[in-house]
Structure formats: C-alpha cells, structure tokens
Amino acid sequence: MKQTESTEMYLENILVLSQKTGSVRAIDIARYSGYSKPSVSRAMGILREGGFIRIDTFGIITLTETGYAVASKILERHRVLTEMLKSFGISDETAAEDACRIEHVISDETFGCIKNSFPENGKK
Numbered sequence: 001m002k003q004t005e006s007t008e009m010y011l012e013n014i015l016v017l018s019q020k021t022g023s024v025r026a027i028d029i030a031r032y033s034g035y036s037k038p039s040v041s042r043a044m045g046i047l048r049e050g051g052f053i054r055i056d057t058f059g060i061i062t063l064t065e066t067g068y069a070v071a072s073k074i075l076e077r078h079r080v081l082t083e084m085l086k087s088f089g090i091s092d093e094t095a096a097e098d099a100c101r102i103e104h105v106i107s108d109e110t111f112g113c114i115k116n117s118f119p120e121n122g123k124k
Contacts, residue, residue, distance in 0.1 A: 015071035
C-alpha cells in the first residue's frame with residue numbers, strides 16, 4: 001500500500017492518542033482530528049487492509065509494527081520540525097501547523113541534517 005499524507009496523519013493520530021489514553025477507537029480519532037466518522041471508518045478499513053493497524057472485536061485500534069514505524073517517524077519529524085521553527089521565533093501554533101505540512105514531504109536526508117543541526121529537538 002502506498003503511503004499518503006492522509007495515511008501518515010491517521011497513523012500519527014493513532015499513536016498520539018494511544019500514548020495519551022492507552023486505547024483508541026474510531027470515534028476518538030474523529031474527535032481528535034475533526035474528521036467525520038464515516039471518513040475515519042473508511043480510513044481505518046484501508047489502514048487495516050494495508051497492514052498498518054488491527055481492530056479488535058471491541059473496536060480498539062492498535063498499530064502493527066509497520067504502522068508503528070510509520071507513525072513514529074512522522075511524529076518525530078513533527079516534534080523536531082515544530083521545535084526548530086519555534087527556535088526561529090515562530091509562534092507555537094504556526095510552527096505546529098507548518099511542521100504538520102512539512103513532515104510529509106521532507107526527504108530523509110534533509111530531515112536527518114535538520115535533526116543533527118538541532119540535536120536538542122530529538123530529545124523532546
């Protein structure tokens with residue numbers, strides 16, 4: 001399955017929610033992301049078919065190894081890029097919004113250089 005920005009966003013949201021609450025259901029993702037329940041339901045089906053998530057009989061969503069790897073990568077990018085942008089004096093809100101857009105298109109090489117230039121960012 002090809003990774004898209006949407007795929008990455010859903011996986012990142014699942015990881016963030018699971019870290020905050022311990023368990024995640026589709027309704028939690030809809031509330032957190034602002035997406036409609038039908039959109040989230042459709043996306044969960046696609047993510048399950050792609051091997052990124054599992055959904056148990058109670059509707060609890062967990063990341064597979066593959067899903068966790070993608071989500072962790074995107075979340076790390078988000079955090080590092082947000083902190084880097086904030087270090088330039090950009091407001092917290094704008095830095096987070098811009099990082100959210102950048103995290104999906106930046107190359108591994110460029111991100112690695114940024115991360116190494118701002119090593120304190122990788123620790124937050």
